[in-house]
Amino acid sequence: MSTLADRRYLKMNGLGNEIVVIDLRGGRAEISPAEARAVAGQGESRFDQLMAIHDPVTAGTDARLLIYNTDGSRSGACGNGTRCVAWAMMEDAAVSRGTIRAEGTLALESEAGLLEVTRRGPLSFTVDMGPPRLRWDEIPLAEPFADTRAIELQVGPIDDPVLHTPSVVSMGNPHAIFWVEDPDAYDLARLGPMLENHPIFPERANISLAAVRSRDHIVLRVWERGAGLTRACGSAACAALVAAARKRLTGREATVTLPGGDLRIAWREEDGHVLMTGPVELEHDGVLAPALFSAAEAAAG
Numbered sequence: 001m002s003t004l005a006d007r008r009y010l011k012m013n014g015l016g017n018e019i020v021v022i023d024l025r026g027g028r029a030e031i032s033p034a035e036a037r038a039v040a041g042q043g044e045s046r047f048d049q050l051m052a053i054h055d056p057v058t059a060g061t062d063a064r065l066l067i068y069n070t071d072g073s074r075s076g077a078c079g080n081g082t083r084c085v086a087w088a089m090m091e092d093a094a095v096s097r098g099t100i101r102a103e104g105t106l107a108l109e110s111e112a113g114l115l116e117v118t119r120r121g122p123l124s125f126t127v128d129m130g131p132p133r134l135r136w137d138e139i140p141l142a143e144p145f146a147d148t149r150a151i152e153l154q155v156g157p158i159d160d161p162v163l164h165t166p167s168v169v170s171m172g173n174p175h176a177i178f179w180v181e182d183p184d185a186y187d188l189a190r191l192g193p194m195l196e197n198h199p200i201f202p203e204r205a206n207i208s209l210a211a212v213r214s215r216d217h218i219v220l221r222v223w224e225r226g227a228g229l230t231r232a233c234g235s236a237a238c239a240a241l242v243a244a245a246r247k248r249l250t251g252r253e254a255t256v257t258l259p260g261g262d263l264r265i266a267w268r269e270e271d272g273h274v275l276m277t278g279p280v281e282l283e284h285d286g287v288l289a290p291a292l293f294s295a296a297e298a299a300a301g
């Protein structure tokens with residue numbers, strides 16, 4: 001029987017990006033893709049991303065995060081989810097267990113690198129998402145492109161493409177940003193999976209439609225790798241700001257408006273780190289029913 005059976009979870013969201021937080025510190029092995037899909041498949045614990053909190057590995061950090069998408073795939077970064085983890089570790093008695101290094105700040109390890117989180121208010125946090133990766137082989141892409149601000153990729157008729165010439169950025173996970181006038185004018189539910197799974201992206205990609213409204217305002221819709229259409233995507237907001245600044249469409253700081261609300265993103269000059277500030281919301285907490293995992297284990301063989 002899965003050791004997730006009877007495990008407590010927190011159902012949260014970051015601007016409507018559905019997040020489940022599970023505290024696995026104390027030695028529990030990593031969640032399998034099949035277990036993650038089982039949790040996502042059950043209404044109450046349905047998620048866009050699952051944030052698993054593990055014991056820290058690097059001295060001086062508070063915890064190590066593993067991040068899972070709805071389809072059980074792993075992601076290197078999850079900005080909205082990282083804010084939810086910070087709230088849980090500071091506020092939820094059963095999760096925090098007094099492991100905070102310093103009031104109001106946390107250092108979390110992720111596959112994308114070190115994430116420093118600073119509390120801004122009861123439900124507001126800033127995550128230092130680290131520096132963007134901008135070389136073609138860091139995104140990664142399947143072939144070299146010298147200028148990742150505009151790569152050759154299009155969808156639709158060759159002589160009249162529906163979407164074309166995106167910018168690409170990695171925040172520890174791959175993002176393609178298409179520049180459009182009106183993000184709502186596109187059938188992203190149909191175009192998203194075509195682009196997510198395009199062979200130019202050997203690790204697939206998160207697909208964003210971005211409209212630049214002013215030097216410090218971007219409107220964004222996102223089709224997420226392994227999760228589909230979501231109400232918000234923090235790492236996509238970071239990627240879009242970096243790409244817009246590189247194309248001189250905005251400055252190095254902007255408000256990014258997603259279907260679920262606004263994030264404030266800043267690409268810091270001195271160290272190139274990207275800072276994302278936004279809210280969290282606790283929806284409920286629950287316990288994972290053992291029956292969830294019997295089918296998953298049968299499927300995993």
Ligand SMILES: N[C@H](CCC[C@H](N)C(=O)O)C(=O)O
Pocket residue numbers: 017048049069074075076077078079080081173174206224225226227230232233234235236
């Ligand atoms: N929603 C998350 C991003 C998840 C990215 C994931 N879909 C992937 O890269 O596979 C966020 O707030 O940053």
